[in-house]
Amino acid sequence: MEFFKIKRDIPFMRHALIFNAVSFITFFMAVFFLFSRGLHLSVEFTGGTLMEVGFSQPVALDPMRAQIAALGYTDVQVQNFGSARDVLIRMPAAKGTNATEQSTRVMSALKETDAQAVLKRSEFVGPQVGDELAIDGLKALAFVVVGIMIYLAIRFEWKYAVAGIIANLHDVIIILGFFAYFQWEFSLPVLAAVLAVLGYSVNESVVIFDRVRENFRRFRKMNTVEIIDNAITSTISRTIITHGSTQLMVLSMLLFGGATLHYFALALTIGILFGIYSSVFVAAAIAMWLGIKREDLIKVVKKDGSDEDPNDPNAGAVV
Amino acid sequence: MNRYAVWKYLVILIAVLLGSLYTLPNFFGEAPAVQVSPGRTSVKVDLDTQGKVEEALKAAGLTASMLTLENNSLKARFETTDQQLKAKDAVQRTLNPDADNPSYIVALNLIARTPTWLSSLHAAPMYLGLDLRGGVHFMLQVDMQAALTKKAEALAGELRSSMREKNIRHGGISRNGQAIEIIFKDQSSADATATMIRDQFADLLTQVTPQAGGDMLMSATLKPEAGRKVQDQALKQNITTLHNRINELGVAEPVIQQQGLDRIVVQLPGVQDTAKAKDILGRTATLEIRMVDESSEARQAEIGSGMAPFGAEKYLDRNGQAVIVKKQVLLTGENLTDAQPGFDNQTQEAAVYLTLDSKGARIFKDVTRENVGKRMAILLFEKGKGEVVTAPVIRTEIGGGRVQISGSMTSMEAADTALLLRAGSLAAPMEIIEERTIGPSLGAENIAKGFDSVTWGFVAVTAFMCVYYMLFGVISSIALAVNLLLLVAVLSMMQATLTLPGMAAMALVLGMAIDANVLINERVREELRNGAAPQTAIHIGYDRAWSTILDSNVTTLIAGLALLAFGSGPVRGFAVVHCLGILTSMFSAVFFSRGLVNLWYGRQKRLQSVSIGTVWRPDDLTAKAIDRAKAD
Numbered sequence: 020m021e022f023f024k025i026k027r028d029i030p031f032m033r034h035a036l037i038f039n040a041v042s043f044i045t046f047f048m049a050v051f052f053l054f055s056r057g058l059h060l061s062v063e064f065t066g067g068t069l070m071e072v073g074f075s076q077p078v079a080l081d082p083m084r085a086q087i088a089a090l091g092y093t094d095v096q097v098q099n100f101g102s103a104r105d106v107l108i109r110m111p112a113a114k115g116t117n118a119t120e121q122s123t124r125v126m127s128a129l130k131e132t133d134a135q136a137v138l139k140r141s142e143f144v145g146p147q148v149g150d151e152l153a154i155d156g157l158k159a160l161a162f163v164v165v166g167i168m169i170y171l172a173i174r175f176e177w178k179y180a181v182a183g184i185i186a187n188l189h190d191v192i193i194i195l196g197f198f199a200y201f202q203w204e205f206s207l208p209v210l211a212a213v214l215a216v217l218g219y220s221v222n223e224s225v226v227i228f229d230r231v232r233e234n235f236r237r238f239r240k241m242n243t244v245e246i247i248d249n250a251i252t253s254t255i256s257r258t259i260i261t262h263g264s265t266q267l268m269v270l271s272m273l274l275f276g277g278a279t280l281h282y283f284a285l286a287l288t289i290g291i292l293f294g295i296y297s298s299v300f301v302a303a304a305i306a307m308w309l310g311i312k313r314e315d316l317i318k319v320v321k322k323d324g325s326d327e328d329p330n331d332p333n334a335g336a337v338v
Numbered sequence: 339m340n341r342y343a344v345w346k347y348l349v350i351l352i353a354v355l356l357g358s359l360y361t362l363p364n365f366f367g368e369a370p371a372v373q374v375s376p377g378r379t380s381v382k383v384d385l386d387t388q389g390k391v392e393e394a395l396k397a398a399g400l401t402a403s404m405l406t407l408e409n410n411s412l413k414a415r416f417e418t419t420d421q422q423l424k425a426k427d428a429v430q431r432t433l434n435p436d437a438d439n440p441s442y443i444v445a446l447n448l449i450a451r452t453p454t455w456l457s458s459l460h461a462a463p464m465y466l467g468l469d470l471r472g473g474v475h476f477m478l479q480v481d482m483q484a485a486l487t488k489k490a491e492a493l494a495g496e497l498r499s500s501m502r503e504k505n506i507r508h509g510g511i512s513r514n515g516q517a518i519e520i521i522f523k524d525q526s527s528a529d530a531t532a533t534m535i536r537d538q539f540a541d542l543l544t545q546v547t548p549q550a551g552g553d554m555l556m557s558a559t560l561k562p563e564a565g566r567k568v569q570d571q572a573l574k575q576n577i578t579t580l581h582n583r584i585n586e587l588g589v590a591e592p593v594i595q596q597q598g599l600d601r602i603v604v605q606l607p608g609v610q611d612t613a614k615a616k617d618i619l620g621r622t623a624t625l626e627i628r629m630v631d632e633s634s635e636a637r638q639a640e641i642g643s644g645m646a647p648f649g650a651e652k653y654l655d656r657n658g659q660a661v662i663v664k665k666q667v668l669l670t671g672e673n674l675t676d677a678q679p680g681f682d683n684q685t686q687e688a689a690v691y692l693t694l695d696s697k698g699a700r701i702f703k704d705v706t707r708e709n710v711g712k713r714m715a716i717l718l719f720e721k722g723k724g725e726v727v728t729a730p731v732i733r734t735e736i737g738g739g740r741v742q743i744s745g746s747m748t749s750m751e752a753a754d755t756a757l758l759l760r761a762g763s764l765a766a767p768m769e770i771i772e773e774r775t776i777g778p779s780l781g782a783e784n785i786a787k788g789f790d791s792v793t794w795g796f797v798a799v800t801a802f803m804c805v806y807y808m809l810f811g812v813i814s815s816i817a818l819a820v821n822l823l824l825l826v827a828v829l830s831m832m833q834a835t836l837t838l839p840g841m842a843a844m845a846l847v848l849g850m851a852i853d854a855n856v857l858i859n860e861r862v863r864e865e866l867r868n869g870a871a872p873q874t875a876i877h878i879g880y881d882r883a884w885s886t887i888l889d890s891n892v893t894t895l896i897a898g899l900a901l902l903a904f905g906s907g908p909v910r911g912f913a914v915v916h917c918l919g920i921l922t923s924m925f926s927a928v929f930f931s932r933g934l935v936n937l938w939y940g941r942q943k944r945l946q947s948v949s950i951g952t953v954w955r956p957d958d959l960t961a962k963a964i965d966r967a968k969a970d
Contacts, residue, residue, distance in 0.1 A: 021951065021952040021953075021954040024954050071780070073779075122775075123616070137777060137779070138775065138777060139776075139777040139779065139780040140774075140775060140776050140777060140780050141773070141774070141775040142773065142774045142775070143770070143772065143773035143774075144771070144772050144773075145479070145769070145770075145771030145772060147479070147771060148477070148771050148772050152906065155904040155905070155906065156904070158904045159900040159901055159903070159904035159905065160900075162896075162899075162900040162903065162904065163896055163897045163900045166896035166899075166900065167893050167896055167897075170892055170893060170896065171893075174889060207905075207907065207908050207909050208839050208842070208908055208909070208912065210909065211839065211901055211905065211908075211909045211912045211913070214897045214900060214901055215843075215846065215894070215897055215898070215901070215912075215916060217897055218893050218894040218895070218896055218897025218898065219850060219890075219893075219894055219897070221890075221893040222853070222889070222890030222893055222894065225886065225889040225890055225893065226857070226886055226889075226890070229885065229886050229889065253864065256860060257856055257857055257860040257861075260806075260856050260860065261852075261853040261856045261857065263802075264799050264802060264803070264849060264852045264853065264856060265846070265849035265850055265852070265853065266849070267795060267798040267799050267802065267849065268791075268795035268796075268798075268799060268845045268846060268848055268849030269795075269845075269846065269849060270795070270798075271790075271791050271792075271794040271795030271798060271845065272791040272795065272842060272845050272846075274791075274794070275787060275790035275791045275794055276787050276788070276790075276791045276842065277783070277784075277787040279784065279787070279838060280787065280788075280791065280838065280842050283839070283842055284842075287846065
């Protein structure tokens with residue numbers, strides 16, 4: 020079986036401008052939504068109490084909201100979680116009152132209505148922990164960005180490092196943009212997914228850059244644009260198959276992982292889909308704009324003699 | 339060229355064997371058990387205890403399928419939960435005849451059904467996190483500022499009595515924040531005090547500043563290293579106290595760990611009554627012993643008319659009765675090493691016995707000698723709010739550090755007071771800053787969901803691989819299975835905690851691990867497409883793909899390490915599995931799968947074709963490639 024019967028190199032770079040424009044627009048939309056709507060952060064980041072309560076039969080949410088408000092807690096979110104019988108209650112960290120007692124009080128109130136109600140899960144996070152988690156998250160992001168850039172710079176050259184990281188950071192922003200637009204809950208596992216996807220989708224840029232370097236060595240007559248086109252064309256099948264197989268796993272999580280893993284899998288899905296787009300179209304295009312050349316990469320193997328560039332203007336007179 | 343040396347096959351064989359061996363314990367499941375552990379530090383669980391338990395079980399007509407004694411704890415395994423519950427009652431009755439004051443913790447637990455020969459190889463199933471087995475997780479923040487303030491307060495008290503002993507005159511000692519301030523009228527007493535502090539209070543740094551009116555102000559502060567020591571001790575003492583409190587809950591395998599400089603993590607697997615757990619843990623209290631002010635003004639204030647006199651404060655006791663106590667703290671919970679309920683030898687009244695450390699005993703002796711017939715109050719502070727636990731009358735001078743409080747108490751009240759006093763010997767107040775509760779049913783649900791995700795993802799990926807890459811796909815799938823096997827084996831060996839995010843990481847890492855095989859297979863196809871001979875194609879395919887695989891794994895690993903370094907809680911569980919999975923995938927996807935390919939194809943000298951699915955050749959493309967190669 021073969022999905023990719025490509026006869027000749029696809030001139031991807033001819034449309035580089037369009038791809039970059041599409042990227043810019045999605046990127047700015049993502050940034051816009053991030054600022055206008057903001058992320059819907061989970062209690063882990065904001066501090067507060069979260070309760071998952073299971074009832075014996077489907078329950079109406081409005082009376083429950085009223086019931087909890089009657090206890091004196093304001094700004095409480097009540098919503099179904101997974102099924103009509105499971106309810107998720109979120110309460111912001113209440114100042115002054117004993118926050119750890121919140122869940123106990125709410126639970127006993129709920130038990131009055133339905134004696135069968137069970138507290139399946141509860142979580143209380145103090146505000147000081149939330150701030151720390153947010154800072155640690157940003158530190159982790161910085162660590163990944165710097166680490167990957169250093170690696171790419173050593174492995175290839177700074178232009179590739181810049182191109183690779185811009186392309187993949189733009190994925191991260193787009194994932195965040197989705198979470199902001201749909202107001203999906205941004206929790207710690209989602210953060211983990213975002214960082215994992217950042218490390219993962221850089222791979223695809225690496226595959227293409229690897230091929231670009233190889234092509235620079237093999238095909239001396241081609242110019243940079245042709246070399247990039249050839250590199251993308253010859254790697255597109257593996258890019259799509261590798262991402263596809265990872266997506267199969269993620270899909271399985273999305274389908275069977277239940278509500279807890281839902282947003283985690285969703286973040287991975289967006290990351291993987293945009294990862295293909297960004298490594299193929301964005302990273303290579305940026306690398307092209309930055310002016311990658313044969314000389315940047317080949318000088319290391321010059322000792323080989325046969326690899327000397329005949330077009331090199333400095334070649335010739337040897338003293 | 340596609341041959342492996344024998345040692346390489348040996349490495350593969352050993353890895354797979356070890357992997358299977360250490361994965362095996364995960365398949366036996368868990369059995370209900372009763373676990374007996376010491377309820378106090380003075381109690382030991384030994385062969386003697388085992389004998390008693392065996393007898394108790396025999397008397398109840400029960401037989402344990404396995405009885406093991408290790409690490410000062412006894413575990414008895416049963417076939418059904420019904421037997422387990424009966425056994426717990428029987429053992430509880432035998433070992434703890436006095437239910438109010440249990441010497442042993444008899445708790446329900448689940449233990450692995452791992453056969454003995456596997457356990458003797460230290461093969462154990464993966465350790466499931468709270469989100470998979472249910473339980474409570476708390477993170478407590480120790481208020482270090484309060485610990486330092488308290489230390490300063492205690493030091494101020496000691497300074498005061500030392501100066502009195504030496505007859506040094508001063509114009510008042512007070513605590514200002516964490517500094518002790520002493521006012522002197524003359525230079526000589528200031529000098530004498532400075533010398534005394536240097537000799538007897540090595541933890542203090544002094545500084546003298548002249549004040550208006552010829553007075554001198556000496557400010558003594560804790561040295562930074564002494565401050566650190568105070569914080570360290572405060573944390574340690576809090577952990578010990580938490581241990582004691584949790585023992586009262588009867589949890590089989592509690593985890594109490596220091597996290598960072600000022601935090602304590604408590605995990606109670608299997609605890610279902612979270613309200614009670616929180617209640618006991620949340621009693622973040624400190625203890626102080628002060629004298630009751632018995633001046634006439636104070637008496638007035640006690641009845642409710644008038645303010646508390648200068649140097650005294652008003653607190654309520656547990657019945658809501660006002661008690662006016664002096665501000666000066668005689669002893670703190672730090673000096674209290676133990677509090678136990680018991681009975682008076684002569685009157686058989688319920689009593690509470692306190693044990694003080696040597697310094698506490700000395701101070702207590704002085705105080706009681708000077709105050710026979712007066713009342714002293716034991717106060718418990720919870721989050722800044724004080725309450726008088728008990729205010730007994732001092733009958734005689736008490737030396738030796740053994741204090742008995744008795745009179746008009748039921749044995750229940752005595753036990754309560756003792757618990758409160760013990761709880762009060764926390765060095766610094768604590769606050770719950772994070773709490774997670776997972777019901778046992780949710781834990782089981784989470785296991786099922788994680789398991790389903792991994793299984794179905796695995797099935798889908800292997801099905802695709804087998805169809806798309808034929809035999810190479812089958813080999814890739816076997817390699818993926820080996821990866822899963824090794825990952826589970828390493829997790830079991832390390833006894834790393836498996837959580838739901840960890841299971842998600844397992845699924846994700848399998849999805850990423852198959853990438854390496856896709857890269858290899860695509861590369862081999864490409865070489866075949868460009869007209870390479872099958873053996874050469876395999877060789878070049880693996881060779882060229884390797885550098886790409888290494889690159890991609892390094893970048894993924896960077897992300898994994900960042901999560902490991904900066905992540906906490908659920909993220910860390912994810913990161914551990916993620917990083918380990920990447921490492922095992924390098925072995926299985928490259929080294930192991932190459933081994934299988936070599937075994938299958940390597941021996942065939944005249945290999946005509948390989949089963950790797952369609953190698954599609956556009957004629958003009960091949961021609962173009964050849965042209966290009968020639969042009970070079």
